[in-house]
Amino acid sequence: MDFSGRWMLIVAAFLLAGPVVSAADIPPHDHGRFEVRQLATSTRRYVVYLPPGYTRDKRWPVVLFLHGAGERGNDLNKVKVHGPPKLIAAGKNFPFIVVSPQCPDGRWWATHELVALIDNLESKYKID
Secondary structure, eight states: HHHHHHHHHHTTTTTTOOOOOOOGOTTOOSSSSSEEOOOOOSSSSEEEEOOHHHHTTBBBBBOOOOOOOOSSSOOOGGGGGGGGHHHHHHTTSSSSSEEOOOOOOOOOHHHHHHHHHHHHHHHHHHHH
16 A cells, blocks of 8 residues: 555544534543534644543544545534444544644645644543
8 A cells, every 4th residue: 555545544443523622522431422622833723532431541442534635624514424433423433643634725734733633632531
């Protein structure tokens, strides 16, 4: 599989999302739903799915789902129309964290922004 094929596979794995809610609406132990976040260094927003039973007592696998061009914009519900986020929105639970960023209209995924996102996630969640 070539490099671009691997990135598409990684992106597809990150679209696991449930109902989009404010991070302030999620109690500390209420998982299996999404948190809405925004990178401090970027205007890009993303949703995070925390699996049922998530605690900071252990490291959790994480899947980063990058959507296709049709889901760009500023409506985070668009990232839930395919892949893992669609399944989560339908009620499926997974044993890993799913992060689904949204690319703004007219833009493409930028490696440095994805690296910043992963760095940000490592500071907020216990990820592997």
